[in-house]
Amino acid sequence: MTGPATTTPRPAPRPPRRADRPGDGRDGDRPTRRRRPRQPLPSGLLLPALLALAVALGYPLVRQVVLSMQEFGLSQQFGRPPSWVGLENYRELVTDPYLWKVTVRSLVFCLVNAGATMVVGTGLALLMRHMSRPVRLVLQSGLLLAWAMPVVASLTVWQWLFDTQYGVVNWLLTRLGGDYEGHAWLLEPASFFLVATVVIVWMSVPFVAFTLYAALTQVSEDTLEAAEIDGAGPVQRLRHVILPTLRPVMLVVGLLQIIWDLRVFTQIYVLQKAGGTTRDTNLLGTYIYRLGIGGGDFGMAAAVAIFMLALTVLLTAPYVRAMLRQEES
Numbered sequence: 388m389t390g391p392a393t394t395t396p397r398p399a400p401r402p403p404r405r406a407d408r409p410g411d412g413r414d415g416d417r418p419t420r421r422r423r424p425r426q427p428l429p430s431g432l433l434l435p436a437l438l439a440l441a442v443a444l445g446y447p448l449v450r451q452v453v454l455s456m457q458e459f460g461l462s463q464q465f466g467r468p469p470s471w472v473g474l475e476n477y478r479e480l481v482t483d484p485y486l487w488k489v490t491v492r493s494l495v496f497c498l499v500n501a502g503a504t505m506v507v508g509t510g511l512a513l514l515m516r517h518m519s520r521p522v523r524l525v526l527q528s529g530l531l532l533a534w535a536m537p538v539v540a541s542l543t544v545w546q547w548l549f550d551t552q553y554g555v556v557n558w559l560l561t562r563l564g565g566d567y568e569g570h571a572w573l574l575e576p577a578s579f580f581l582v583a584t585v586v587i588v589w590m591s592v593p594f595v596a597f598t599l600y601a602a603l604t605q606v607s608e609d610t611l612e613a614a615e616i617d618g619a620g621p622v623q624r625l626r627h628v629i630l631p632t633l634r635p636v637m638l639v640v641g642l643l644q645i646i647w648d649l650r651v652f653t654q655i656y657v658l659q660k661a662g663g664t665t666r667d668t669n670l671l672g673t674y675i676y677r678l679g680i681g682g683g684d685f686g687m688a689a690a691v692a693i694f695m696l697a698l699t700v701l702l703t704a705p706y707v708r709a710m711l712r713q714e715e716s
């Protein structure tokens with residue numbers, strides 16, 4: 388005879404861990420996810436490139452800063468050790484009125500050229516959007532040739548165009564009724580910078596036009612058509628649809644133009660050699676060259692270069708902040 392069957396009680400189920408409980412995430416309804424451990428391979432692959440970039444950019448910058456605090460002239464070129472002067476070069480520069488005159492001249496020239504280049508380049512990009520394909524290809528070919536032409540070769544052509552005796556510009560303006568026969572464009576600072584502005588804008592516009600036209604191809608035709616149906620005119624569509632789409636690209640292109648136009652050298656130097664007065668037409672780039680290569684004062688030239696770098700950072704800081712805000716939004 389057997390006794391009654393006894394049942395062994397089952398152990399109570401273990402409560403789930405905190406990470407496994409539903410609805411225990413940060414927002415109360417999602418489970419928390421485990422973070423994957425970082426893989427060292429991507430960082431390791433980037434390390435050689437970062438080191439090469441740091442050496443290629445960092446060493447010249449550090450060497451320039453050290454040179455700006457030394458007295459480094461022609462004698463140091465032949466082996467004489469340079470003498471350390473500390474901030475003496477910077478003190479001399481700050482008290483030099485000619486440096487500030489060149490700085491103001493460079494800033495005005497930079498802003499005028501960058502603004503004119505952006506306006507003309509944006510206008511050409513908008514026009515190319517409405518051109519027929521054959522006309523657009525002809526215009527793009529001309530812009531590409533102007534952009535690809537070597538700087539010295541193009542400056543030679545522009546010198547002949549503005550030549551005092553045989554220039555086409557003087558001949559044309561004289562035929563139109565102006566008194567420009569034998570006019571020397573490069574002697575007066577105002578006309579010198581007018582010629583330099585024409586040359587620099589002519590060489591810079593293709594980059595702006597091509598870049599903005601590429602950005603214009605990303606503007607949605609459906610959005611423009613919807614805006615037109617809603618009653619928006621051409622100016623309103625440009626202001627509220629096209630320009631906001633182009634704004635990120637225009638910020639980058641404007642930033643590059645300011646950097647390029649502030650450190651312009653070749654165009655000014657060649658036009659000075661062609662007949663311009665050096666002291667009245669120097670910009671920061673040519674001023675640094677004439678201090679270092681021309682005058683043999685490499686320490687002072689390095690100090691002006693560091694000053695120019697600080698000025699470039701100061702000018703481009705608003706653009707960088709605007710680009711960061713655009714990226715965040």
